[in-house]
Amino acid sequence: MRILIVAATALEVQPLAQVLNQFSQIKVDLFIAGVGMTQFAYALGKKLATNSYDLLINVGIAGSLKKDIPLGSIFQVGHDELPELGAQDDEQFIRIDELGFGKSIFSAQVPASIAQLLQEIPSVNALTVNTVHGHEGTIEKLQKRFPTAVLESMEGAAFFLVASQENIPAIQIRGVSNYVEKRNRATWNIPLAIENANDCVIRLLANVKSQ
Numbered sequence: 001m002r003i004l005i006v007a008a009t010a011l012e013v014q015p016l017a018q019v020l021n022q023f024s025q026i027k028v029d030l031f032i033a034g035v036g037m038t039q040f041a042y043a044l045g046k047k048l049a050t051n052s053y054d055l056l057i058n059v060g061i062a063g064s065l066k067k068d069i070p071l072g073s074i075f076q077v078g079h080d081e082l083p084e085l086g087a088q089d090d091e092q093f094i095r096i097d098e099l100g101f102g103k104s105i106f107s108a109q110v111p112a113s114i115a116q117l118l119q120e121i122p123s124v125n126a127l128t129v130n131t132v133h134g135h136e137g138t139i140e141k142l143q144k145r146f147p148t149a150v151l152e153s154m155e156g157a158a159f160f161l162v163a164s165q166e167n168i169p170a171i172q173i174r175g176v177s178n179y180v181e182k183r184n185r186a187t188w189n190i191p192l193a194i195e196n197a198n199d200c201v202i203r204l205l206a207n208v209k210s211q
Ligand SMILES: O=C(O)c1cccc(C(=O)CC[C@H]2O[C@@H](n3cnc4c(=O)[nH]cnc43)[C@H](O)[C@@H]2O)c1
Pocket: 008, 009, 035, 036, 060, 061, 062, 063, 064, 129, 132, 133, 152, 153, 154, 155, 177, 178, 179, 180, 183, 185
């Protein structure tokens, strides 16, 4: 089995980078695609044009829209939505789907071979944004529009989009580094989120069968 681990930044997969050659039963490559969905989608698309994989895993940190979730918690993302893609119509927002120009919700595609291994990782819905939310009023409106969304990232939906266009199974594993709130970097715990997300993926890779 050939697996590509994709991250926005090298920091987010530093622990994984140190153990890559330990997985003798599978071939694992690491790829840094950059921060933000535009750069990320371009880089990943280009990588997949000349390399083939059986599974893509997006590993990274994320903000939590729910304050009762402890920092460092790990989730797999089931559905990932682009809340900004569409048109304003005065007080209303028209999604790109309704405009007839494409899709705004993308999903994980879990291969049967790892479905059981993934069962222990809670699955949530996420939003992918160009601007990290940091304004209380805007966040309140976002939470009303997307009451089931738990995580916010800057690449997740773009990752699923590229994977589905290339017809490659794809999962997204994110560690909560911060709450989506008025910007306060002092409260973020990036090292904990990275450590837990990487531990989770290392455990997963150790148990994937070769095939
Ligand atoms: O310091 C800032 O205000 C700031 C603004 C944008 C991004 C960052 C990062 O360090 C994030 C890099 C990476 O992490 C993901 N991430 C983490 N928390 C969030 C969030 O609350 N909302 C959206 N994305 C988040 C994101 O996927 C980036 O790739 C710092």
